[in-house]
Amino acid sequence: MIPLPDPFADTHFTMANHKVLRIGTLKEFDVYVQDKPGELAKVCEIFGNNGVNIKAISSERSGQKPIIRVVTDDETTASSALERSGISYDLREVLSIRIPDRPGELGRTARKLARAMVNVDSIYILGKDDGMTEMAFTVDNLRKAEQALR
Numbered sequence: 343m344i345p346l347p348d349p350f351a352d353t354h355f356t357m358a359n360h361k362v363l364r365i366g367t368l369k370e371f372d373v374y375v376q377d378k379p380g381e382l383a384k385v386c387e388i389f390g391n392n393g394v395n396i397k398a399i400s401s402e403r404s405g406q407k408p409i410i411r412v413v414t415d416d417e418t419t420a421s422s423a424l425e426r427s428g429i430s431y432d433l434r435e436v437l438s439i440r441i442p443d444r445p446g447e448l449g450r451t452a453r454k455l456a457r458a459m460v461n462v463d464s465i466y467i468l469g470k471d472d473g474m475t476e477m478a479f480t481v482d483n484l485r486k487a488e489q490a491l492r
Contacts, residue, residue: 368436398466458490
């Protein structure tokens with residue numbers, strides 16, 4: 343295998359403008375749904391009717407089982423609502439950081455995680471404010487990711 347060049351190898355990289363905001367206060371729910379119309383509405387209504395605010399959401403359809411991924415800061419209420427509805431899910435910790443909102447910052451952040459041998463499983467933009475972008479990641483090793491981004 344031919345090694346690929348590291349586009350940031352000659353970059354003087356600093357995380358000084360990056361801030362790890364929180365680990366563990368946000369949760370990602372991987373909600374398993376049926377492959378039919380209305381499933382997204384059902385999941386969102388379950389959360390809304392129980393007062394759970396959705397911070398980020400995505401979906402994917404891999405294989406036979408579609409997944410709706412929901413990021414929220416209310417693990418207890420969200421878990422209880424899904425369980426009462428009989429919907430199966432997996433729960434993951436989320437790492438949230440703020441990075442400058444300019445070209446190349448996400449690439450530098452991802453390279454920092456790669457150098458620390460941290461695999462990113464999912465990524466979300468939570469919002470933008472005052473020249474900064476708040477990002478959320480689920481990763482295979484939260485402790486290593488936090489250390490890499492400090």
